Amino acid sequence: MTEIPAPPWRTDKRPVRQPLSQDAIVAAAIRVLDAEGLDAVSMRRVAQELGTGPASLYAHVANKDELYELMLDSVVGETVADAESAVHEPDWQQGARRIARAGRDALRRHRDLARVAMTGFPFATNSLRVTEAYLAILRGAGLPDQIVAWAVDRLALYVTADVLEGAYYYAKGWKTEEQAHAYFEQAADYLRALPPERFPNTVAMVDTLMSGGSDERFEHGLDMILDGVARYLP
Amino acid sequence: MTEIPAPPWRTDKRPVRQPLSQDAIVAAAIRVLDAEGLDAVSMRRVAQELGTGPASLYAHVANKDELYELMLDSVVGETVADAESAVHEPDWQQGARRIARAGRDALRRHRDLARVAMTGFPFATNSLRVTEAYLAILRGAGLPDQIVAWAVDRLALYVTADVLEGAYYYAKGWKTEEQAHAYFEQAADYLRALPPERFPNTVAMVDTLMSGGSDERFEHGLDMILDGVARYLP
DNA sequence: GTCGAGCAACGAACACTGTTCGTTCCACGA
């Protein structure tokens, strides 16, 4: 099949007329997300990115919510290979840790997309594959099903909540991390200035409470969840 | 101060002219929330509830986000008394449980308001009081500060996530619980129909995975968190 | 007793949003 070059005449009527597709739309949406944040991903903005109007998108995508979920599943897809290879890890805790880390890394690569993961259930195909990997590892370790179900719930929630905390300032429309840092500093000062007779513990623990977002803290929380689960090994 | 009755003349010009206030606005917003769900709480809808226009609200509320946070703090206020009395509970696990339960009950009374709790940090006064109660209980038990900070984080997240799961169908605009039940049934069928060679664990665990929302499950998850934390007692 | 200042209330408008309708136009199969 040799590609027939576009005829030089008649090219003035329509610019290029390259066909749209769901994949192209999702890719464009993720491009906007990475550049401007989730709130900027509107149907008009995505259409503009593709050089067309918003109505054209509805032939490939049911509505904006579906587009958001497709974006999430596309990003989750970045972790599927990692997750499925982690199933063969001899140490089950290490396997679970690898899936969690891969999910966190993928979400962190895409601004505040984690907000989408907080609303709705992971029924898309890539999410299901990651869940299946989790289940295989935890069941393979011999944990009872009830505990496995709870643990998967908790791990997924922990990962997205951690990312969400780190991406918090995107939601406020801030551009730089300096602004975010200033905000947190100000918040800490506010807590320190609370009346110590009514909030003695809060005031005393300000620094400990506000030390979120770091890798060490994420790993430590992961350890605590997995250690808690390990108590239910037969 | 005897109240002077409104003069019968001149009443045609303005209906009543009762002064607006932040409390009145928040109360009206919660009324709309309870009746129609969070998505229905727009500045125009709240203003309509008060018989005025949206611009009038901005004298008492900075913007819609602040209104949402005020609503949340008002609802959290319903639990402050409970939380602060739980501090005197002799058993620290029982104390923490009481705060968590009170928070869950309060959030469940108000549709999908839990969505607001998922975005943003609890810096409003009532939330701070509840946090202080948590801290007092857990520190009083002798837990190290690092663990206490993590546990409070986890407990708050667990409560709101549990409520959010139960209120999921509000976000979809569904009215009745029958619709929600049908949706979950359909979702379960979808999972059961997955290819068993690629999703053996998911298919096998469908019923366990989808058994969310009940009180027993909430209590069980609470036990698991608290038991996990208890390992760090000196 | 009168005046002035400050502020709450508000009508109208702006710049957006998601979504739908009706039309146009093209590529493919009969």
Added chain:
DNA sequence: TCGTGGAACGAACAGTGTTCGTTGCTCGAC
């Protein structure tokens, strides 16, 4: 060769949050 199904699209609708400029009221100072 024609007919048809479906994608692309322009325009519009009904909303949204927020701001501006004006009005009208109330309270304190003179």
